[in-house]
Amino acid sequence: MASLSLQNVVVDIPIYQPANRSFKNNLLASVTGGQIRPQQGTNSIVIRAIDDMTLDIDHGARVGLIGHNGAGKSTILRVMAGIYEPTAGRVRVEGEVASMFDIGFGMDPEATGWENIILRGMYLGYTKKEIIEASPEIGAMTGLGEFLDMPLRTYSAGMSTRLAFAVSTSIQPDILLIDEGIGAGDAAFLAQAKERMRTFIGSAGILVLASHSNDLIQEWCSEGLWLEHGRVRMHGPVDEVLAAYKESVGH
Amino acid sequence: MMPSQKNYLRPALTDLWQGIERRELWVYLGWRDVKRLYNRSVLGPFWLTLSMGVMVMGLGLLYSQIMKVDVAHYLPNLAIGLIVWGLISGVIIGACNIFTAAGGSLRQIRMPLSIHIYQFVWSQVLTFVHNFIIYFIIIAVFQINPGWSALLFIPAVFLIVLNGVFISLILGPLCARFRDIPMIIASVMQLAFFMTPIIWSAQTLEGRGLVLDANPFYHFVEITRDPLLGGTGTLANWGACIGMTIALGVVGIAFFARYRARVVYWS
Numbered sequence: 001m002a003s004l005s006l007q008n009v010v011v012d013i014p015i016y017q018p019a020n021r022s023f024k025n026n027l028l029a030s031v032t033g034g035q036i037r038p039q040q041g042t043n044s045i046v047i048r049a050i051d052d053m054t055l056d057i058d059h060g061a062r063v064g065l066i067g068h069n070g071a072g073k074s075t076i077l078r079v080m081a082g083i084y085e086p087t088a089g090r091v092r093v094e095g096e097v098a099s100m101f102d103i104g105f106g107m108d109p110e111a112t113g114w115e116n117i118i119l120r121g122m123y124l125g126y127t128k129k130e131i132i133e134a135s136p137e138i139g140a141m142t143g144l145g146e147f148l149d150m151p152l153r154t155y156s157a158g159m160s161t162r163l164a165f166a167v168s169t170s171i172q173p174d175i176l177l178i179d180e181g182i183g184a185g186d187a188a189f190l191a192q193a194k195e196r197m198r199t200f201i202g203s204a205g206i207l208v209l210a211s212h213s214n215d216l217i218q219e220w221c222s223e224g225l226w227l228e229h230g231r232v233r234m235h236g237p238v239d240e241v242l243a244a245y246k247e248s249v250g251h
Numbered sequence: 252m253m254p255s256q257k258n259y260l261r262p263a264l265t266d267l268w269q270g271i272e273r274r275e276l277w278v279y280l281g282w283r284d285v286k287r288l289y290n291r292s293v294l295g296p297f298w299l300t301l302s303m304g305v306m307v308m309g310l311g312l313l314y315s316q317i318m319k320v321d322v323a324h325y326l327p328n329l330a331i332g333l334i335v336w337g338l339i340s341g342v343i344i345g346a347c348n349i350f351t352a353a354g355g356s357l358r359q360i361r362m363p364l365s366i367h368i369y370q371f372v373w374s375q376v377l378t379f380v381h382n383f384i385i386y387f388i389i390i391a392v393f394q395i396n397p398g399w400s401a402l403l404f405i406p407a408v409f410l411i412v413l414n415g416v417f418i419s420l421i422l423g424p425l426c427a428r429f430r431d432i433p434m435i436i437a438s439v440m441q442l443a444f445f446m447t448p449i450i451w452s453a454q455t456l457e458g459r460g461l462v463l464d465a466n467p468f469y470h471f472v473e474i475t476r477d478p479l480l481g482g483t484g485t486l487a488n489w490g491a492c493i494g495m496t497i498a499l500g501v502v503g504i505a506f507f508a509r510y511r512a513r514v515v516y517w518s
Contacts, residue, residue, distance in 0.1 A: 013516060014516055014517075016428075016517075078358065081360070081361050082361040083357070083358055083359075083360070083361050083515055084515060084516070085512035085515075097361065099359070099360055099361065101358075101359050101360075102355075102359050105355070105356060105359040105360065106356065106359070106360075108283070108287070110287060110290050111283075118279075119279075119283075122275065122276045122279060123276070123356075123360060123362075124360075127275055128275050128279065
Protein backbone atom coordinates (compact mmCIF):
# COMPACT_ATOMS: atom_id res chain seq x y z
CA MET A 1 0.00 0.00 0.00
CA ALA A 2 1.47 3.28 -1.07
CA SER A 3 1.10 6.31 1.11
CA LEU A 4 2.53 9.79 1.33
CA SER A 5 2.37 12.02 4.34
CA LEU A 6 3.83 15.45 5.02
CA GLN A 7 3.91 16.91 8.50
CA ASN A 8 4.49 20.64 8.97
CA VAL A 9 6.87 20.67 6.05
CA VAL A 10 8.82 23.86 5.41
CA VAL A 11 11.14 24.35 2.46
CA ASP A 12 13.38 27.40 2.28
CA ILE A 13 15.31 27.79 -0.92
CA PRO A 14 18.39 29.94 -0.50
CA ILE A 15 19.26 32.25 -3.35
CA TYR A 16 22.94 33.07 -3.46
CA GLN A 17 24.13 36.22 -5.10
CA PRO A 18 27.60 35.90 -6.59
CA ALA A 19 28.95 38.13 -3.81
CA ASN A 20 27.61 35.81 -1.18
CA ARG A 21 28.79 32.63 -2.82
CA SER A 22 32.39 33.81 -2.72
CA PHE A 23 34.60 32.54 0.00
CA LYS A 24 36.32 35.92 0.37
CA ASN A 25 33.32 37.72 1.74
CA ASN A 26 32.57 35.04 4.26
CA LEU A 27 36.22 34.97 5.32
CA LEU A 28 36.39 38.76 5.63
CA ALA A 29 33.20 38.76 7.62
CA SER A 30 34.61 36.23 10.05
CA VAL A 31 38.08 37.75 10.58
CA THR A 32 36.67 41.19 11.17
CA GLY A 33 34.27 39.84 13.70
CA GLY A 34 31.39 40.47 11.40
CA GLN A 35 31.85 44.25 11.55
CA ILE A 36 32.32 44.68 7.84
CA ARG A 37 29.34 43.15 6.22
CA PRO A 38 28.83 42.51 2.56
CA GLN A 39 27.00 45.31 0.82
CA GLN A 40 23.38 45.76 1.65
CA GLY A 41 21.22 43.45 -0.32
CA THR A 42 23.92 40.88 -0.99
CA ASN A 43 22.96 38.83 2.01
CA SER A 44 21.55 35.51 1.04
CA ILE A 45 17.88 35.70 0.30
CA VAL A 46 15.69 32.85 1.32
CA ILE A 47 12.54 32.00 -0.51
CA ARG A 48 10.01 30.09 1.52
CA ALA A 49 8.65 27.79 -1.15
CA ILE A 50 6.62 25.56 1.14
CA ASP A 51 5.21 26.97 4.33
CA ASP A 52 4.14 24.59 7.08
CA MET A 53 2.31 22.10 4.92
CA THR A 54 0.56 19.08 6.38
CA LEU A 55 -0.89 16.60 3.98
CA ASP A 56 -1.90 12.95 3.79
CA ILE A 57 -2.30 11.11 0.53
CA ASP A 58 -3.55 7.55 0.69
CA HIS A 59 -3.39 4.61 -1.64
CA GLY A 60 -5.55 5.06 -4.71
CA ALA A 61 -5.50 8.85 -4.65
CA ARG A 62 -5.18 10.78 -7.91
CA VAL A 63 -4.15 14.25 -6.87
CA GLY A 64 -3.99 17.25 -9.17
CA LEU A 65 -1.88 20.19 -8.04
CA ILE A 66 -3.43 23.49 -8.98
CA GLY A 67 -2.07 26.97 -8.51
CA HIS A 68 -0.27 29.96 -9.98
CA ASN A 69 3.35 30.00 -11.05
CA GLY A 70 5.50 29.91 -7.96
CA ALA A 71 2.75 28.53 -5.76
CA GLY A 72 5.02 25.66 -4.78
CA LYS A 73 3.72 22.91 -7.08
CA SER A 74 7.09 21.82 -8.43
CA THR A 75 8.78 22.22 -5.06
CA ILE A 76 6.30 20.01 -3.26
CA LEU A 77 6.68 17.37 -5.97
CA ARG A 78 10.42 17.45 -5.41
CA VAL A 79 9.89 17.08 -1.67
CA MET A 80 7.68 14.06 -2.30
CA ALA A 81 10.29 12.62 -4.64
CA GLY A 82 12.94 12.96 -1.92
CA ILE A 83 15.00 15.42 -3.95
CA TYR A 84 14.55 18.36 -1.59
CA GLU A 85 14.92 17.43 2.04
CA PRO A 86 12.68 19.85 3.90
CA THR A 87 14.16 22.57 6.09
CA ALA A 88 11.73 21.60 8.84
CA GLY A 89 8.98 19.06 9.29
CA ARG A 90 8.74 15.42 8.31
CA VAL A 91 8.04 13.49 5.16
CA ARG A 92 6.97 9.87 5.21
CA VAL A 93 6.82 7.97 1.96
CA GLU A 94 5.79 4.35 1.60
CA GLY A 95 6.27 2.76 -1.78
CA GLU A 96 8.59 3.21 -4.71
CA VAL A 97 8.52 6.69 -6.17
CA ALA A 98 9.05 7.61 -9.80
CA SER A 99 9.28 11.20 -10.91
CA MET A 100 8.69 12.56 -14.38
CA PHE A 101 9.69 16.19 -14.35
CA ASP A 102 11.91 17.01 -17.28
CA ILE A 103 11.15 14.58 -20.06
CA GLY A 104 14.58 15.06 -21.62
CA PHE A 105 16.49 14.08 -18.50
CA GLY A 106 19.25 11.50 -18.77
CA MET A 107 19.61 11.48 -22.54
CA ASP A 108 22.84 11.82 -24.47
CA PRO A 109 22.56 13.51 -27.87
CA GLU A 110 25.62 11.72 -29.20
CA ALA A 111 24.33 8.25 -28.32
CA THR A 112 21.97 6.21 -30.46
CA GLY A 113 18.36 5.60 -29.58
CA TRP A 114 19.12 2.13 -28.25
CA GLU A 115 21.95 3.43 -26.08
CA ASN A 116 19.67 6.13 -24.76
CA ILE A 117 17.06 3.55 -23.80
CA ILE A 118 19.71 1.78 -21.75
CA LEU A 119 21.09 5.02 -20.31
CA ARG A 120 17.76 6.42 -19.24
CA GLY A 121 16.55 3.03 -18.07
CA MET A 122 19.53 2.66 -15.77
CA TYR A 123 18.96 6.14 -14.37
CA LEU A 124 15.40 5.10 -13.59
CA GLY A 125 16.67 2.14 -11.59
CA TYR A 126 16.80 -0.78 -14.01
CA THR A 127 19.80 -3.07 -13.76
CA LYS A 128 21.72 -3.36 -16.99
CA LYS A 129 20.44 -6.88 -17.58
CA GLU A 130 16.83 -5.87 -17.04
CA ILE A 131 16.96 -2.91 -19.37
CA ILE A 132 18.69 -4.88 -22.11
CA GLU A 133 15.93 -7.46 -21.87
CA ALA A 134 13.24 -4.80 -21.85
CA SER A 135 14.68 -2.65 -24.61
CA PRO A 136 13.19 -4.46 -27.67
CA GLU A 137 9.73 -3.88 -26.28
CA ILE A 138 10.48 -0.27 -25.37
CA GLY A 139 12.02 0.26 -28.80
CA ALA A 140 8.88 -1.06 -30.47
CA MET A 141 6.75 1.21 -28.32
CA THR A 142 8.62 4.29 -29.56
CA GLY A 143 7.65 3.50 -33.16
CA LEU A 144 10.95 5.01 -34.29
CA GLY A 145 12.06 1.95 -36.26
CA GLU A 146 15.48 2.30 -37.83
CA PHE A 147 15.98 5.72 -36.32
CA LEU A 148 16.87 3.94 -33.10
CA ASP A 149 20.26 3.15 -34.65
CA MET A 150 20.92 6.84 -35.25
CA PRO A 151 22.34 9.30 -32.71
CA LEU A 152 19.75 11.20 -30.73
CA ARG A 153 20.95 14.55 -32.04
CA THR A 154 19.45 13.69 -35.43
CA TYR A 155 15.99 13.33 -33.89
CA SER A 156 13.25 15.91 -33.99
CA ALA A 157 11.85 17.16 -30.68
CA GLY A 158 8.81 14.94 -31.05
CA MET A 159 10.93 11.88 -31.70
CA SER A 160 13.08 12.31 -28.62
CA THR A 161 9.94 12.84 -26.55
CA ARG A 162 8.60 9.52 -27.84
CA LEU A 163 11.80 7.83 -26.81
CA ALA A 164 11.95 9.37 -23.36
CA PHE A 165 8.29 8.73 -22.79
CA ALA A 166 8.52 5.08 -23.77
CA VAL A 167 11.34 4.43 -21.31
CA SER A 168 9.77 6.41 -18.48
CA THR A 169 6.42 4.65 -18.73
CA SER A 170 7.96 1.19 -18.85
CA ILE A 171 8.52 1.16 -15.11
CA GLN A 172 5.78 0.42 -12.60
CA PRO A 173 6.12 2.67 -9.58
CA ASP A 174 3.86 2.75 -6.55
CA ILE A 175 3.86 6.51 -6.48
CA LEU A 176 4.00 8.54 -9.65
CA LEU A 177 4.87 12.24 -9.65
CA ILE A 178 4.40 14.20 -12.86
CA ASP A 179 5.19 17.85 -13.43
CA GLU A 180 3.43 19.72 -16.24
CA GLY A 181 2.02 18.27 -19.42
CA ILE A 182 3.97 15.98 -21.64
CA GLY A 183 5.28 18.11 -24.47
CA ALA A 184 5.63 17.61 -28.19
CA GLY A 185 4.46 14.68 -30.25
CA ASP A 186 2.30 14.23 -33.32
CA ALA A 187 -1.41 13.43 -33.12
CA ALA A 188 -1.00 9.71 -33.67
CA PHE A 189 1.57 9.53 -30.92
CA LEU A 190 -0.58 11.48 -28.52
CA ALA A 191 -3.47 9.09 -29.04
CA GLN A 192 -1.15 6.18 -28.46
CA ALA A 193 0.51 7.92 -25.54
CA LYS A 194 -2.82 8.56 -23.87
CA GLU A 195 -3.54 4.85 -23.86
CA ARG A 196 -0.09 4.12 -22.47
CA MET A 197 -0.45 6.90 -19.95
CA ARG A 198 -3.75 5.50 -18.79
CA THR A 199 -2.32 2.06 -18.00
CA PHE A 200 0.81 3.65 -16.55
CA ILE A 201 -1.15 5.89 -14.22
CA GLY A 202 -3.76 3.21 -13.60
CA SER A 203 -1.24 0.79 -12.16
CA ALA A 204 0.33 3.33 -9.80
CA GLY A 205 -0.92 3.41 -6.21
CA ILE A 206 -0.75 7.19 -6.03
CA LEU A 207 -0.58 9.85 -8.71
CA VAL A 208 0.36 13.45 -8.07
CA LEU A 209 0.18 15.62 -11.16
CA ALA A 210 1.03 19.29 -11.41
CA SER A 211 -0.32 21.13 -14.40
CA HIS A 212 -1.64 24.44 -15.60
CA SER A 213 -4.05 22.59 -17.83
CA ASN A 214 -7.35 22.24 -16.02
CA ASP A 215 -8.54 19.72 -18.63
CA LEU A 216 -5.60 17.46 -17.97
CA ILE A 217 -6.24 17.59 -14.23
CA GLN A 218 -9.93 16.98 -14.65
CA GLU A 219 -9.27 13.99 -16.88
CA TRP A 220 -6.76 12.22 -14.71
CA CYS A 221 -7.33 13.31 -11.14
CA SER A 222 -9.99 12.71 -8.56
CA GLU A 223 -8.72 15.11 -5.93
CA GLY A 224 -7.67 18.70 -6.32
CA LEU A 225 -5.01 20.36 -4.22
CA TRP A 226 -4.88 24.11 -4.64
CA LEU A 227 -1.64 25.67 -3.50
CA GLU A 228 -1.04 29.33 -2.86
CA HIS A 229 2.19 30.88 -1.54
CA GLY A 230 3.42 27.48 -0.45
CA ARG A 231 0.30 26.70 1.57
CA VAL A 232 -2.72 24.54 0.93
CA ARG A 233 -5.56 26.83 -0.02
CA MET A 234 -8.06 24.06 -0.69
CA HIS A 235 -8.06 20.28 -0.82
CA GLY A 236 -11.07 18.27 -1.95
CA PRO A 237 -12.86 16.65 -4.89
CA VAL A 238 -11.33 17.83 -8.13
CA ASP A 239 -14.47 19.48 -9.52
CA GLU A 240 -15.05 21.60 -6.45
CA VAL A 241 -11.45 22.73 -6.17
CA LEU A 242 -11.20 23.53 -9.87
CA ALA A 243 -14.45 25.50 -9.73
CA ALA A 244 -13.24 27.51 -6.75
CA TYR A 245 -9.88 28.09 -8.41
CA LYS A 246 -11.45 29.24 -11.68
CA GLU A 247 -13.66 31.60 -9.75
CA SER A 248 -10.75 33.19 -7.92
CA VAL A 249 -8.76 33.57 -11.15
CA GLY A 250 -11.77 34.90 -13.03
CA HIS A 251 -12.49 37.71 -10.59
CA MET B 252 17.43 26.65 10.96
CA MET B 253 18.47 23.01 10.77
CA PRO B 254 17.11 21.08 13.73
CA SER B 255 20.11 20.41 15.91
CA GLN B 256 19.18 16.95 17.17
CA LYS B 257 18.74 15.55 13.72
CA ASN B 258 20.78 12.45 13.07
CA TYR B 259 23.00 13.28 10.15
CA LEU B 260 25.30 10.30 10.04
CA ARG B 261 22.84 7.55 9.25
CA PRO B 262 21.34 8.99 6.07
CA ALA B 263 24.85 9.82 4.86
CA LEU B 264 26.07 6.26 5.35
CA THR B 265 22.91 4.98 3.69
CA ASP B 266 23.63 7.28 0.78
CA LEU B 267 27.19 6.02 0.46
CA TRP B 268 26.03 2.42 0.64
CA GLN B 269 23.16 2.80 -1.83
CA GLY B 270 25.66 4.37 -4.20
CA ILE B 271 27.82 1.28 -3.99
CA GLU B 272 24.77 -0.91 -4.60
CA ARG B 273 24.06 0.91 -7.82
CA ARG B 274 27.60 0.48 -9.10
CA GLU B 275 26.31 -0.76 -12.44
CA LEU B 276 24.98 2.70 -13.14
CA TRP B 277 28.08 4.69 -12.27
CA VAL B 278 30.47 2.22 -13.86
CA TYR B 279 28.47 2.65 -17.05
CA LEU B 280 28.26 6.44 -16.73
CA GLY B 281 31.96 6.73 -15.90
CA TRP B 282 32.87 4.81 -19.04
CA ARG B 283 30.64 7.07 -21.07
CA ASP B 284 32.29 10.16 -19.56
CA VAL B 285 35.71 9.04 -20.71
CA LYS B 286 34.52 7.93 -24.13
CA ARG B 287 32.35 10.94 -24.76
CA LEU B 288 35.30 13.32 -24.56
CA TYR B 289 36.79 11.68 -27.62
CA ASN B 290 33.65 10.97 -29.55
CA ARG B 291 34.21 10.46 -33.26
CA SER B 292 37.97 10.79 -32.90
CA VAL B 293 40.06 7.95 -34.26
CA LEU B 294 42.23 7.25 -31.24
CA GLY B 295 39.46 7.84 -28.72
CA PRO B 296 40.60 7.81 -25.10
CA PHE B 297 44.07 6.80 -26.26
CA TRP B 298 44.62 10.47 -27.01
CA LEU B 299 45.11 10.68 -23.24
CA THR B 300 47.90 8.14 -23.47
CA LEU B 301 49.46 9.82 -26.45
CA SER B 302 49.52 13.32 -25.00
CA MET B 303 50.91 12.02 -21.71
CA GLY B 304 53.50 10.06 -23.67
CA VAL B 305 54.62 13.12 -25.60
CA MET B 306 54.93 15.08 -22.39
CA VAL B 307 56.97 12.35 -20.71
CA MET B 308 59.32 12.08 -23.69
CA GLY B 309 59.79 15.80 -24.07
CA LEU B 310 60.30 16.63 -20.41
CA GLY B 311 62.37 13.50 -19.82
CA LEU B 312 64.89 14.19 -22.53
CA LEU B 313 65.15 17.90 -21.83
CA TYR B 314 65.37 17.85 -18.05
CA SER B 315 67.79 14.95 -17.91
CA GLN B 316 70.09 17.18 -19.98
CA ILE B 317 69.53 20.25 -17.85
CA MET B 318 70.05 18.38 -14.59
CA LYS B 319 72.84 16.32 -16.09
CA VAL B 320 71.43 13.00 -14.90
CA ASP B 321 71.20 9.65 -16.61
CA VAL B 322 68.11 9.41 -18.83
CA ALA B 323 67.69 5.74 -17.97
CA HIS B 324 67.25 6.68 -14.33
CA TYR B 325 65.47 9.99 -14.73
CA LEU B 326 62.87 9.22 -17.38
CA PRO B 327 61.14 6.24 -15.70
CA ASN B 328 60.91 8.21 -12.44
CA LEU B 329 59.47 11.19 -14.23
CA ALA B 330 57.03 9.12 -16.28
CA ILE B 331 55.49 7.30 -13.34
CA GLY B 332 55.52 10.47 -11.28
CA LEU B 333 53.57 12.32 -13.96
CA ILE B 334 51.09 9.49 -14.43
CA VAL B 335 50.39 9.23 -10.70
CA TRP B 336 50.23 12.99 -10.37
CA GLY B 337 47.72 13.05 -13.21
CA LEU B 338 45.45 10.82 -11.16
CA ILE B 339 45.89 12.75 -7.91
CA SER B 340 45.47 16.25 -9.30
CA GLY B 341 42.76 15.14 -11.73
CA VAL B 342 40.69 13.83 -8.84
CA ILE B 343 41.24 16.85 -6.60
CA ILE B 344 40.61 19.51 -9.23
CA GLY B 345 37.70 17.67 -10.82
CA ALA B 346 36.08 16.92 -7.46
CA CYS B 347 35.22 20.61 -7.24
CA ASN B 348 32.82 20.35 -10.15
CA ILE B 349 31.00 17.14 -9.28
CA PHE B 350 27.81 18.66 -7.94
CA THR B 351 27.97 21.93 -9.84
CA ALA B 352 27.97 19.94 -13.05
CA ALA B 353 25.32 17.50 -11.87
CA GLY B 354 22.94 20.30 -10.86
CA GLY B 355 20.43 19.47 -13.57
CA SER B 356 20.09 15.80 -12.80
CA LEU B 357 20.12 16.36 -9.03
CA ARG B 358 16.77 18.12 -9.34
CA GLN B 359 15.24 15.60 -11.74
CA ILE B 360 15.44 12.32 -9.94
CA ARG B 361 16.19 11.04 -6.49
CA MET B 362 19.51 9.23 -6.54
CA PRO B 363 22.14 8.74 -3.85
CA LEU B 364 24.52 11.71 -4.13
CA SER B 365 27.44 9.34 -3.79
CA ILE B 366 26.67 7.96 -7.27
CA HIS B 367 27.99 11.21 -8.73
CA ILE B 368 31.14 10.90 -6.66
CA TYR B 369 31.79 7.28 -7.55
CA GLN B 370 31.11 8.02 -11.20
CA PHE B 371 33.63 10.83 -11.20
CA VAL B 372 36.38 8.95 -9.36
CA TRP B 373 35.83 5.92 -11.57
CA SER B 374 36.22 8.00 -14.72
CA GLN B 375 39.50 9.34 -13.33
CA VAL B 376 40.68 5.79 -12.66
CA LEU B 377 39.89 4.88 -16.26
CA THR B 378 41.93 7.82 -17.48
CA PHE B 379 44.76 6.66 -15.26
CA VAL B 380 44.58 3.15 -16.71
CA HIS B 381 44.92 4.59 -20.22
CA ASN B 382 47.95 6.61 -19.16
CA PHE B 383 49.41 3.59 -17.46
CA ILE B 384 50.19 1.96 -20.79
CA ILE B 385 53.18 4.29 -20.90
CA TYR B 386 54.66 2.47 -17.94
CA PHE B 387 54.82 -0.79 -19.88
CA ILE B 388 56.55 0.96 -22.76
CA ILE B 389 59.04 2.49 -20.32
CA ILE B 390 59.96 -0.80 -18.63
CA ALA B 391 60.33 -2.44 -22.02
CA VAL B 392 62.59 0.30 -23.36
CA PHE B 393 64.75 0.65 -20.25
CA GLN B 394 64.76 -3.05 -19.38
CA ILE B 395 63.40 -2.54 -15.88
CA ASN B 396 62.27 -5.57 -13.93
CA PRO B 397 60.49 -4.39 -10.79
CA GLY B 398 59.99 -7.92 -9.45
CA TRP B 399 57.33 -8.94 -6.98
CA SER B 400 57.44 -5.65 -5.10
CA ALA B 401 55.48 -4.18 -8.02
CA LEU B 402 52.40 -5.77 -6.47
CA LEU B 403 52.57 -3.14 -3.72
CA PHE B 404 51.42 -0.78 -6.42
CA ILE B 405 47.89 -2.21 -6.09
CA PRO B 406 47.28 -1.22 -2.46
CA ALA B 407 48.96 2.12 -3.18
CA VAL B 408 46.52 2.98 -5.95
CA PHE B 409 43.69 1.70 -3.80
CA LEU B 410 44.69 4.20 -1.09
CA ILE B 411 44.79 7.03 -3.62
CA VAL B 412 41.35 6.14 -4.95
CA LEU B 413 39.92 5.87 -1.44
CA ASN B 414 41.32 9.29 -0.60
CA GLY B 415 39.89 10.56 -3.86
CA VAL B 416 36.41 9.54 -2.72
CA PHE B 417 36.93 11.11 0.71
CA ILE B 418 38.22 14.41 -0.67
CA SER B 419 35.26 14.49 -3.07
CA LEU B 420 32.90 14.19 -0.11
CA ILE B 421 34.35 17.49 1.11
CA LEU B 422 35.20 19.39 -2.07
CA GLY B 423 32.02 18.45 -3.95
CA PRO B 424 29.57 20.12 -1.54
CA LEU B 425 32.01 22.89 -0.54
CA CYS B 426 32.65 24.01 -4.11
CA ALA B 427 28.93 23.89 -4.92
CA ARG B 428 28.40 26.38 -2.12
CA PHE B 429 31.44 28.62 -2.58
CA ARG B 430 32.26 29.13 -6.21
CA ASP B 431 35.78 30.53 -5.67
CA ILE B 432 37.15 27.38 -4.11
CA PRO B 433 37.77 25.56 -7.43
CA MET B 434 40.14 28.36 -8.44
CA ILE B 435 41.95 28.25 -5.13
CA ILE B 436 42.32 24.48 -5.39
CA ALA B 437 43.66 24.73 -8.94
CA SER B 438 46.38 27.17 -7.85
CA VAL B 439 47.28 25.09 -4.84
CA MET B 440 47.63 21.99 -6.98
CA GLN B 441 49.88 23.80 -9.41
CA LEU B 442 52.21 24.80 -6.61
CA ALA B 443 52.02 21.33 -5.12
CA PHE B 444 53.19 19.87 -8.42
CA PHE B 445 56.49 21.73 -8.17
CA MET B 446 56.85 21.00 -4.46
CA THR B 447 56.49 17.28 -5.01
CA PRO B 448 59.48 15.30 -6.31
CA ILE B 449 58.23 14.51 -9.79
CA ILE B 450 60.43 16.50 -12.14
CA TRP B 451 63.16 16.52 -9.50
CA SER B 452 64.37 13.74 -7.27
CA ALA B 453 63.97 13.55 -3.52
CA GLN B 454 67.60 12.49 -3.15
CA THR B 455 68.88 15.79 -4.53
CA LEU B 456 67.16 17.79 -1.84
CA GLU B 457 69.73 18.29 0.89
CA GLY B 458 68.60 17.84 4.44
CA ARG B 459 65.15 16.79 3.16
CA GLY B 460 63.20 17.91 6.21
CA LEU B 461 59.74 19.31 6.38
CA VAL B 462 59.39 20.31 2.75
CA LEU B 463 59.17 16.66 1.85
CA ASP B 464 57.76 15.01 4.91
CA ALA B 465 54.95 17.48 5.41
CA ASN B 466 53.91 17.19 1.79
CA PRO B 467 51.10 14.61 1.67
CA PHE B 468 51.46 14.20 -2.09
CA TYR B 469 55.09 13.14 -1.72
CA HIS B 470 54.09 10.08 0.29
CA PHE B 471 51.36 9.04 -2.11
CA VAL B 472 53.58 9.45 -5.16
CA GLU B 473 56.35 7.54 -3.42
CA ILE B 474 54.30 4.48 -2.40
CA THR B 475 53.00 4.19 -5.96
CA ARG B 476 56.18 4.93 -7.88
CA ASP B 477 58.72 3.05 -5.85
CA PRO B 478 57.13 -0.43 -6.18
CA LEU B 479 56.92 0.02 -9.94
CA LEU B 480 60.67 0.58 -10.08
CA GLY B 481 61.66 -2.32 -7.85
CA GLY B 482 61.50 -0.62 -4.44
CA THR B 483 58.85 -0.68 -1.76
CA GLY B 484 58.57 2.86 -0.42
CA THR B 485 59.60 3.48 3.16
CA LEU B 486 57.58 2.45 6.16
CA ALA B 487 57.21 6.15 6.96
CA ASN B 488 55.67 6.74 3.53
CA TRP B 489 53.14 3.97 4.01
CA GLY B 490 52.38 5.00 7.57
CA ALA B 491 51.77 8.58 6.52
CA CYS B 492 49.44 7.49 3.72
CA ILE B 493 47.40 5.16 5.88
CA GLY B 494 47.17 7.78 8.61
CA MET B 495 46.00 10.43 6.15
CA THR B 496 43.43 8.05 4.69
CA ILE B 497 41.90 7.45 8.10
CA ALA B 498 41.90 11.13 9.01
CA LEU B 499 40.47 12.22 5.67
CA GLY B 500 37.88 9.46 5.85
CA VAL B 501 36.61 10.65 9.22
CA VAL B 502 36.55 14.31 8.23
CA GLY B 503 35.10 13.58 4.80
CA ILE B 504 32.23 11.46 6.04
CA ALA B 505 31.46 13.91 8.84
CA PHE B 506 31.40 16.83 6.38
CA PHE B 507 29.27 14.94 3.90
CA ALA B 508 26.87 13.87 6.64
CA ARG B 509 26.42 17.46 7.77
CA TYR B 510 25.88 19.07 4.37
CA ARG B 511 24.55 16.25 2.18
CA ALA B 512 20.95 17.42 2.29
CA ARG B 513 21.95 20.97 1.34
CA VAL B 514 23.81 20.04 -1.83
CA VAL B 515 20.73 20.04 -4.04
CA TYR B 516 19.90 23.57 -2.84
CA TRP B 517 23.43 24.77 -3.53
CA SER B 518 24.16 23.25 -6.89
